[in-house]
Amino acid sequence: MQDHSLEQKKEDGEKEYLEKKRMYDQVKEEPGGGLFNTFIGEQEYRPVWRPIQPCKTDVQPGMRGGHQMCMDPYTETIYLFGGWDGNQDLSDLWTYHVPTHKWTLIMRDTEVEGGPSARSCHKVCIDPDRRQIFTLGRYLDMLCRTPGNLKSDFYMYDIDSNSWTLISEDTGEMGGPQLIFDHQMSMDVEQRKIYVFGGRVLTPHTAITFEERSGTCGMALVGSSNSDPTFSGLYCYHVSTNTWTKLCDDCSRPSSPGFPTIRSRVGHSMLFHPGCRKLFIFAGQRSKEYLNDFFTYNVDTQEIQQISEGTKKEPCNIPAAGFTQRATIDPELNEIYVLSGLSKDKEKRDDNVQNSFWVYYIAQNKWSCIYRNENTGEHYWSKMQHLEPCPRFAHQLVYDPCNKVHYLFGGNPGRSCLPRLRLDDFWQLQLCRPSHEQILQKCKLFIRKHRFEELAVKDRMAALQYLQTSLSEIIDHEDSEQTKEFQLLASVLFQEQDEKETHLGAGHSIDESGCHHRRSQLFDQLIEFFPSFMSQPKANLIDLISL
Known part of the structure; x- marks a missing residue:
């Protein structure tokens, strides 16, 4: 009776082995290892930063x-325009x-070439299909403001002809926004519409405090705000017809009763999703108030949907308010990426020298922090x-949706002892998950470790040879970690030999019951990598019966 039971278990073990081999062969033969896709999609990203070092020449x-900055994903080209070097505004185009891996100076001074003057805190967006770049807005020092230069000029750069076109001398006169800075601009490439939201309106008599100015573009400005700041609303520019439409006023300054309003801000993120045709708007600052709300604006129906109000009652697993964030979107993956860096609050800055990287899964309505640096000292950085990259603000982050790579350049590290210091470092960021090859390798490792452990019970010399060849x-x-684990496997040769004497039965060369149990454990390990329809139900079978 006992022999029959052991034979049955041995037969079951052989069936399990054949099933594992069948799945392994299917994974091996299937292009791209598609059976692992579900498992890979459930894994957290791991951010991998790499500095991009140009040649010295x-x-x-x-x-x-x-x-x-903006990026043409079709040609894998990044465009960089303007900025503030700590002393002056810049007008170079790169x-x-x-x-x-090559930088090229396209124009040393765009104004000389018929383009925009030197500026910072402006915004750009790209139409990669028609190879056009649009730029709007800028900051002007209080001392430089005159009625003549407070006009909101609007330019388009044609990549193929390497030429600038002045679309409008003043968008405010055309029904668009007045001169603004620290706003956001996104493009609907298919319908050739540009959406502009938020930002502060520059007026002749309103100065910006040092902290507010540093929090936007990283420039120092002495002064104080003597009146409530004016925030710009939500506008749409139709490229084909060269017309502006105001979609929403700022909530504090409605133009007429019943006209749609929206809570405007600066330092926020706004991203356009062409699939669901929505603008995703997140966080920002309104005077001294740091916002943490998250909502969408449907560009077809004008409907606003609140995703998160940013109140303390809501789950805390969202990016914190009061930190400079840069956001990108991958419409294909339905994911939004947010790099949160230095605090905008000068008083808190020294206590918050850290980076965190977040992913928002649109379909699941879920945030996930995939990286947070807890080391905040200067020695660590x-x-x-x-x-x-060290934490910073006034930097730029762009995303290549084809190759799934981010690029970061420059910014202000917020050193109180060096207020004019700016950065020129350039970084590449990849969000990594286990590859099909890595998972297949892991399955092989599980199987071969199991094979080695079984051999160690029966034949130590054969097990040693297997360890040195097939496993190695x-x-x-x-x-x-793998090397240390591999080195420790040698001890199994002696541990299993001691156990063999107690587990062997008369006339049997191996403890069949223990073998069956270990093979079942191996099967359970492997099945975690495969779709649920290929494994046995995880729920209690009794619960599956409808009574």
Whole structure:
């Protein structure tokens, strides 16, 4: 009776082995290892930063903050325009070609070439289909403001002809926004519409405090605000018809009763999702109030939907208010990415020298913090300067949706002892998940470790040879954790030999019951990587019966 039971268990073990081999062969043969897609999609991203170091002989943009960048994903080209170097506004236009790792100075002074004057705290957006770049807004020092230069000029740069076109000398006169800075601008490429939201309106008599100015573009300005700031509303520019439409007023200054209003702000993020045709608007600052709300604006129906009001009653697992954030969107993956950096509050800045990176999963309505740096000392950042970017504000972050890569350049590190210091470092960020090959390698490792442990019970010399060959060849010996685990496996040769004497029965070369149990554990380990329809139900079978 006992022999029959052991034979049955052995037969069951062989069936499990054949099932594992069948799944392994299916994964091996299927292009892209599609069986692992569900598991991979459920894993958290791991951010990997890499500094991009130009050749010493190459020219490159200098230190700056308050500049603007956009990316043409089709040609893998980044465009950088303007900024503030700590002493003056800049008017240079650069490109960075990712495949050749090369910066090119397109124009040293865009104003001389018929383009916009030197500026910072402006915004740009790109139409990659028609190869056009649009720029709107700028900051002007209080001493430089005159009625003549407070006009909101609006330019378009044609990439193919390398030329600028002045679309409008003053968008305010055309029904668009007045001269604003620290606003947001997003483009609906398909319908050729540009959406502009928020920002502060520059007036002849309103100065900006040092903290407010530093919090936007990183420039120092002495002065104080003697009146309530004026915030700009939500506007739409139709490129094809060269017309502006006001969609919403700021809630504090409605133009007429019943006209739609929206709570305007500066330092916020706004992203356009072409699939659901919505603007996603998040966080920002309104005077001394740091906002943490999150809402969408449907560009077709004009409906506003509140995702999060940013109150203390809501879950705390969202990016904190009061920190400079840069956001990007991947419409294909339905994900929004937010890099949260230095606090805008000068008094809190020294206590908040940290970076955090968040992912918002649109379909699941869920935030996830995939990285948070808890080390805030200057010693830590000097040690990590070649491994990850230091916290900053007034920087720029762009995203290549085709290759799933972010690029960050420059900014203000917020050093109180060096208020004019700006950065010129350039970084690449990849969000990594386990690849199909890595998961397949892990499955192999589980199976071969199990095979080695079974051999160690039956034949130590054969197990040793297997350890030195079949197991060793799939170990990543540059990975310290894998190497340590591999080295510890040798002890199994002796541990299993001691146990063998107590587990062997008369006439049997191996404890069949223990073997069956271990193979079942291996099967459970492997099945975690596969879709649920390929595994046995995890719920109690009795619960599946409807009574």
